[in-house]
Amino acid sequence: MTVLELRQTSKTYGAGPTEVPALRHVDLSVDEGELVAVMGPSGSGKSTLLTIAGSLEEPTSGEVLVCGRALSGMSRNERSRLRRRVIGYVFQDFNLLAGLTAVENVSLPVELDGTSIKAARDLGMRALDELGLADRATRFPDELSGGERQRVAIARAVVGDRQLLLADEPSGALDSNNGDAVMRLIRSACQRGVAGVVVTHDAQLASWADRVVFLRDGRIVDQTLPPAGPESLLAPSGNP
Amino acid sequence: MSVRHALLALLSEGPKYGLQLRHEFEARTGEVWPLNVGQVYTTLQRLERDGLVESDNAVEEGPQKGFRITADGEEELAAWLRTPPDLSSPPRDELVIKVLVASRLPGVDVHEVVQAHRRYLVQLMQEWTRLKEYAADRDLSFALVVDAELFRLDSLVRWLDAADGRIKRAAVEPVAPARPGLPKIPRKVEVRP
Secondary structure, eight states, rough: EEEEEEEEEEESSSGGGEEEEEEEEEEEETTTEEEEEEEOTSSSHHHHHHHHHSSSSSOOOEEETTTTEGGGGGGGHHHHHHHHHTTEEEEETTOOOOOOOOHHHHHHHHHHHHHHHHHHHHHHHHHHHHHOGGTTTTOOOGSHHHHHHHHHHHHHTTTTTTEEEESSSSSOOOHHHHHHOOOHHHHHHHHHOOEEEEEEEEEEHHHTSSSSEEEEEEEEEEEEOOOTTTTHHSSSTTTT | HEEEHHHHHHTTTEEEEHHHHHHHHHHTTOOOOOHHHHHHHHHHHHHTTTTTTEOTTSSOOOOOOEEOOOHHHHHHHHHHHSSOOOOOOOOOOHHHHHHHHHSTTTTTTTTHHHHHHHHHHHEEEEEEEEHHHHHHHGHHHHHHHHHHHHHHHHHHHHHHHHHHHHHHHHSSOOOOOTTTTTTOOOOOOOOOO
């Protein structure tokens, strides 16, 4: 099933002589269980693509469908509900609320969606536990390491029954081991059926994806071919 | 990769047979560098000739012949470990040359050339990352080899990204013509351990 679909999506900032096209006629679809990385230099439109896919911004033209439903046909309330229930967002700088503990941060979107505090907390604990953070549940963000904070942010993005995980440079300033840990978690969420989109300029992060699309000047200019499988690297003829 | 020093390293753990050395070499390099049995014996013969290993003279040549490291061998191994490999002169990198040529050729879209190489490198990295995902936690040597390969490929992608940006900027604001006094790229720099 296609979870996210962008059809001929364009976004232009400003108007007239100061008009800046950020996205131009982008077609992209991401299936259930698939992890797609969007690579491109800064200013290529990566973050715009993600905010539009996450319904945080509206496209100037074209259509965005999440789980088969067009965002343009939804009311503000419906879109807010979609963001709380279906879409999880991981930001570069974590965006955790400093006054809430790890588990309160993770359960907040579920609680805001009308679930009881107790049930939301249980879901939050389960998400933290899956990411190996159960013993950090009552810590505040400033009592956690950078890697732990980003894992809490991922737990918040997958808590409950999210179907679409959007991540903007999710390894931020983390070192490569922590960056790997973040991508492992995102991949395992996808293996459980979540559709994932990671935007990054970092090829090591992007290489965790099933498919990498390349963005340049707001256009998708290329994408990777389906993988040949790791065995090809160890075959005697293809030995690097 | 120095097979010679890898064999000395294995023998520094204790005496071993030729066949055993081959198996251990492959296992320790994450089976990424297969080694033929002939290479092992030729290298062992040279090590013996140079007095860095000793063998059981009584036994005939073959998989059952045992080898051990000598004091000179230990010294050679210790010195080799601490000698930096020669990275002082820029390698003649085929990728760099292709991009340089593409940037000068009329009628060639250099960005398209860069992207073709970038896509290929990222695809290779995807395959190495799959290997890392499935196997790296089980074997330290393998994990180190996979990391090295990923960082190497990553550095090439980063160079392509930088080149792409530089070429794009140069098209907008052409760079000043090279002056005769352009500094020379060092061809050979002495490296002290």
